[in-house]
Amino acid sequence: MNEIVLQKHRPVYLKSAGFLDGKGQGSAFRVYKKLSTLYRLATLIGWIRACRREYSFVRVAASRKNERIDEAIAAFEKALADGIWVERERVLRLVDVWKLQQVTEVEKDAGRLEELGVLVDNAIYDNLESNKAAELFELDPAGQQKICVEIAGLLARQLNTNPVSEAMMKVTWPVAFGILSMREAWIYKDWQDAIGDMMLRRVEGEDRKFEVLGFYEFEKLCSSTDHEQRPLIQRLADILDQLDLSITQDRFDARPRQLRALARANANLVQAMHAAQSSSGVISDRLLDLAKTVLDKVKAERL
Numbered sequence: 001m002n003e004i005v006l007q008k009h010r011p012v013y014l015k016s017a018g019f020l021d022g023k024g025q026g027s028a029f030r031v032y033k034k035l036s037t038l039y040r041l042a043t044l045i046g047w048i049r050a051c052r053r054e055y056s057f058v059r060v061a062a063s064r065k066n067e068r069i070d071e072a073i074a075a076f077e078k079a080l081a082d083g084i085w086v087e088r089e090r091v092l093r094l095v096d097v098w099k100l101q102q103v104t105e106v107e108k109d110a111g112r113l114e115e116l117g118v119l120v121d122n123a124i125y126d127n128l129e130s131n132k133a134a135e136l137f138e139l140d141p142a143g144q145q146k147i148c149v150e151i152a153g154l155l156a157r158q159l160n161t162n163p164v165s166e167a168m169m170k171v172t173w174p175v176a177f178g179i180l181s182m183r184e185a186w187i188y189k190d191w192q193d194a195i196g197d198m199m200l201r202r203v204e205g206e207d208r209k210f211e212v213l214g215f216y217e218f219e220k221l222c223s224s225t226d227h228e229q230r231p232l233i234q235r236l237a238d239i240l241d242q243l244d245l246s247i248t249q250d251r252f253d254a255r256p257r258q259l260r261a262l263a264r265a266n267a268n269l270v271q272a273m274h275a276a277q278s279s280s281g282v283i284s285d286r287l288l289d290l291a292k293t294v295l296d297k298v299k300a301e302r303l
Contacts, residue, residue: 001259001262001263001266001267001294002263002290002293002294004037004245004259005245005259005260005263005294005298006263006293006294006297006298008245008246011037011243011245012030013029013030013031013033013034013037014034014037014240014241014242014243014244014245015242015243015244016030016034016241016242017241017242018237018241034240035218035219035222036215037240038222038236038237038240039215039218039219041236041239041240042195042198042199042213042218042236043199043212043213044076044266045080045192045195045196045199045236046195046196046198046199046200046210046212046213047212048073048076048077048192048196049192049193049195049196049197049199049200050196050200050209050210050212051073052193052196053209053210054209054210066276068268068271068272068275068276069269069272069273069276071268071272072265072268072269072271072272073265073269075261075264075265075268076262076265076266076269077189077192078261078265079258079261079262079264079265080186080187080192080239080258080262081186081187081188081189081191081192082186083184083186083254084114084117085257086182086184086254087114087117087118087120087121088113088114088117089182090117090120090121090179090180090182091106091113091116091117091120091155092106092107092113093179093251094120094151094152094155094176094179094180095155095159097172097175097176097179098152098155098164098168098169098172098176099168100152100155100156100159100161100162100164101159101161106159116155116158116159119154119158120151120154120155120180123147123150123151123154124136124147124151124180127147127150131143135181136177136180136181137181144173144177145169145173145177147177147180148169148172148173148176148177148180149164149169149173151176151180152164152169152176178251178252179251179252181252182251182252182253182254183252183253183254183255184254184255185235185238185239185241185254185255185258186258187235187236187239191232191235194232195232195235195236198213198221198229198232199212199213199218200212200213201213221233222237239255239258239259243255243256245259260298260299263294263298264294264295264298266291266294267290267291267292267294267295267298268291268295270283270287270288270290270291271288271291271292271295274288
C-alpha cells in the first residue's frame, strides 16, 4: 500500500489491462508486480476471514487492546465495500457543473444529500436496465446525453430550482456523463468472505486452524479461464486494473481514494497489532515507522 499509494512513479504496472504474457524483462517484471500486489491484497482478505471464522463465537473486542484491531479490520472491510461517499460526490459535482445551486448549500443537509445520491444512483441503474447495458460507457452518444438530461431534470425537481437549459446541456453533458460513469470497483462484504474462503486451506492438528494459499496456487487461479472461482479473482483484480495512481484527484475514478482508505486501515491495523502484542511480537520497528508514514501522508478524507 505504501508503494502504490504514496510512491507515484512506482505503480506504473497497474496501468495495464488484465495480465499480459510478460515477454521481455521489463514486461515480465510488471506482470509479476501486478500479480504480487493482487496476491498480497487477497492474502490479507484471507487472514481477516480466518480471524472472523475462528473467533466467530468470541467477542474479539472484549479487551481494549483488541478493540483497536477489530476497528481497523472493520475500516478495511468498509473501504473495500462502501461507496456511499461516491453517491454524495457525484451529486455535488453535477450540481456544480449544471449550476443548479450553491454546492455549499447542498452540503449543509447531509441527510438530503444522501437521499439525492440514492435517487441518482437508482436512475443510473434503471437506465442501464432499460437499455440492457452493463455499464454506462456501452451507451451510444445519444444515450449518454439522454441520461444526462434525465438526471439533470431529476436534480432540478428535487432541489426546486430552474431546469438546465438546452444550451448549457449541449456544452456540459460530456463532463456530466464522465461524473455519472465514475469508475468504481467495490468488493461487498459477502464477496470479501468468499474471496477469503477461496484463499484459505484448513490445517489439521495445529494450533492455527487455517493457512493461506501460496503464490504458486494463486497464480494458477489467475491464469485459469474456466475455474469456478475466476469471478472472485476478477472482482479483486478490478480494483487494480487500468489504474493511474499518478493522478492524485481523479475525478472519474473512485479507486485511488478507495486505495488510500485501504492504506489508512492497513496502517491503523499495524499500529493496533503493535499495541496488543507482547515483547515477542511480529511488528518490527521498520514496519511501525512505515505505518506512521502512511498515516501522516494519506489525508483523512470523509468517506
